[in-house]
Amino acid sequence: MAVTVVGSVAFDSLETPFGKRERVLGGAATHFALAASFFADVNVVGVVGDDFGEDELAVYAARSVNIDDLERVPGAKSFHWSGRYAEDMTVAHTLNTQLNVFADFDPELSPHARSASTLFLANIQPELQLRVREQCRDARVVGVDSMNFWIESARDALIRTMGEVDVVALNDAEVRMLTGEPNLARAARRLRELGPRVALVKQGPYGACMFTAEGYFSIPAYPLETVVDPTGAGDSFAGGFFGYLDSLDDPNPAENALRAAAVYGSVLASFVVEDFGSERLQRLTEDEIAGRFDEFRQMMVFEEPVAARLRSSTSA
């Protein structure tokens, strides 16, 4: 049992109302891997330059994340994203994107990374996602993320990728864009008709929701009074979700497993946004995760004290 994630490993330069940070460790695969590492063995498939140093490697080591498939290209630079969030913290404005080594990323996975029981295809070019999917024949649960850029520029390839995965994790605007359907419930149904049996819809500050054959599940966001930096929330959500699922060692997780996984996803997302980049995940403890999972339970539970005595329209 293990989770393999393929995606960006990057330096991020971030501006939010709470401050600025230069070159913090980030990238989708980083956030995913740190979150998933609380539940499962994790292999990162990615590429960095030789500006990626011992400090960065130590972050993965501290969480026992396997980076044998993280290629280091001598004389080259790592992917570097610069972004700014305005006061409402919902939309990232990209200031600069330097793909660097990531521009030619086309991984050949090691036998160990290929043998994972769970695979997450983070937001990269859909053709690449498909090639990685084909290398991981043993994966029993496969998830995919994407973004507006690929939906516009590589729609057909993305739809082919969707046909080869079990779970699609997109935000609500992306689900609407991909399906051309403004109503979310219809859009999620269309998405599931492309192949995935689970549509996980991330809704930023509103939480997330999940559409499956068994129905609809709504997951609140944790009501944080301070969101320092939203970067990595979606990937940490995915890390919690797929990490927990992998730990169950069940090739066909049932509805209750998917729901608990989604709550763990929201728990992990709620932590990452408390500090810049992956800094909060780096110091997160298993007790904090367990405690917040219980808080989510409390946030969602209700019981009628007295059953409603509903009145018909003919009563006086």
Added chain:
Amino acid sequence: MAVTVVGSVAFDSLETPFGKRERVLGGAATHFALAASFFADVNVVGVVGDDFGEDELAVYAARSVNIDDLERVPGAKSFHWSGRYAEDMTVAHTLNTQLNVFADFDPELSPHARSASTLFLANIQPELQLRVREQCRDARVVGVDSMNFWIESARDALIRTMGEVDVVALNDAEVRMLTGEPNLARAARRLRELGPRVALVKQGPYGACMFTAEGYFSIPAYPLETVVDPTGAGDSFAGGFFGYLDSLDDPNPAENALRAAAVYGSVLASFVVEDFGSERLQRLTEDEIAGRFDEFRQMMVFEEPVAARLRSSTSA
């Protein structure tokens, strides 16, 4: 036990992607009253012109809503709102507002309407809300709604009104605007510091959430595949919420009662948007309400199949 609602009773002319309707029965007090009538006796305090005919009165009669305090002004016209919703159905664009009789609305409540155990001050001028509040000395649970227009133009009066109520029901943009706080959890805390012990935050297609002394409760929206007309969703939510609370006959409803009430609110809101104006509420049945309440329970329940075995950062 009874609920008194004060607010607009109106004709609405509506345009949505699903069609156009002219002069359908609407207004905040109408939607609230029809929703609340499934749980409690309801008195409507409002004003209409003599264009308000037998067909309109029959709608209230069919739900046993008491309209003794609905003043009819001879030779005058009822409030008439015209609005349009674009494809995403989240924002109403006002095309025309004719206040008519509503411009001089300043009700003197009948002894019966004053004696209600529950009072809802729908979205009207805050000074008027306060005067009605003062007339209903026996009300044990009092709620208030408002809108961006009053937050901008009558902020001080609105804050005085907030000091005299138990529950404030606003949408998230209004909560942020009133408190000047972009973070919703902080904004809700500030709102509660103004007096109300319960902050009910309506979030449109994302559902609603509730902040109380005991904590945070998140209520999903029902995942409808077709939303025909969002008009009245917030007032129907309030009608279900306060109607159910009133039926409990508890002067100080506990957290579990407030949570169940919020779910009934979301249930009622999920019906009203299925058709234009109040048409869906007019043909709603108690079995449909009970059935959808159970669906909400299913949408929110989760149980770990196996407790997560969380890994510390020192494990191998």
